Amino acid sequence: MSVQAAPPLEERQKPPRRRKRSAALYEVVLPLIATACLFLLWEGAVRAFNIPGYLLPAPTDIWKDTMAIGPTVAGHTMATFKTVMLGFVASILISLPLAVVLTASPTIAAAVYPFLVWTQSIPKVALAPILVVLLGTNELPRIVITVLVAFFPLVISIATGLLSVPPELIELSRACRASKMSELLRIRLPYAIPFIFAGLKVAISLAVVGAVVAEFVNADAGLGFLIQTSTAFFKVPVAFGALIILSVMGVVLFQIVVAAERVFFPWSSSNTTPGT
């Protein structure tokens, strides 16, 4: 009996590990296979139907043409990356205090909120050329546009997080006669962490969009600029190459935010299993 009883126990211990392995399979391997299949299909379709390169270049042509000007493309990528990161960091630096102020004072919230909504209702593409006139043809208007595109969801989610604290904890803080500052630092901000990261994930994706919009209007470098110039000269494969680099950049930056949450705030992300 005892011999027979042993195997089920072992089996019972196995499933989590197997589930973890299959989770890795589903999260990493399957998307990679799907992407590879898509590229193969693309390559095959372009060759089979003899689609001209200026309409839809084959993946191999995109690779070849982009690699041919590799160092130039790398320079453009770095320029865009710089705009994205500066815009993203500036968005955080603006959103955090703004959300704190908005949630702390209903008066300020009532006064400022319409302006926030107003900045969102302006089409950023329309605003970009005007900003160039105002701020000059340098990095600054590009960062401003990136911030304008990216900061709003961040402000909203941080503010929501700061207000999500259970009222009992605020009462507890008052009962301890804690200052508003320690209430903010020890209760409200940590409580807002999951919301802040939700906002950061949206903001990092939007920052890439904002940077490209800015580069379309005003830039002598960057992947947005590269797409514009290369399409103007019918170098469609290079434009596609820039597009792919942009999307990879977006995905990688997004995943870095996800990883940062898992590493620094393991209690916040829902993906971690308790007890690890």
Next chain:
Amino acid sequence: MISLNRVTRVFNSRDGDQVTALQDVSLEIGRNEFITLVGPSGCGKSTLLRIVAGLILPTAGRASIGGEEITEPRAETGIVFQAPTLLPWASVLDNVLFPLRMMHRIDSGSTDKAMALLKLVGLNGFESKSPRELSGGMQQRVAICRALVHDPDILLMDEPFGALDALTREEMTMELLRIWGERPKTVLFVTHSITEAVVLADRVVVMSPRPGRIAEIIEIGLPRPRSFESEATPEFHQASQHIRQLIFGTRHVGSGRAAA
């Protein structure tokens, strides 16, 4: 120790109406007395508790602790809420130490004190766990430790076991009596459960709603230590029947639903 003298509290509701949550409530609570507040929703039990906590000030009347008027939260009170509301990012130990940290009263002896409390509630060995690894009852035990860590004379409990299942609830009630036996405090305990109110209390304060006021104060003479087995005694039955009548009147016999 706690003295409430004709305490009235009026709230302004959102649509501009004035709601009297408490009217002319007078109550004297002695040192280390266990008082339970029982009554239907809206009878001002929680408001009363918060007035003693100094979180809400009375509109009229006087509330005092040891002769001193309560005008702000005081260090001699500890609070337990219905939800444990532990900090999800902090360990059990850090959750217990949290009030001391907020009060800037943390010192070298604080950890020992917190560990002793965790041992008192049967959670030794759990100090480095995260709150979400704990069951609801265990979380509420941590919340009780958190309320006791600054060694308050008065423990205020706002339906602390209201969110727990019936079995855990009985277990926690007994646990609380044991803790109270080991560390005597003045306890003000809000509950919806008549049985819980009777089994815990020296005196049960029965409240009635709209406006919230004291209907009657009932002395419970049951011998201590108590348990839920006391429920079988005629005295227990008499007290809870009396409370039930005060809350529901005689209406609940025929048309309880209509009365509620």
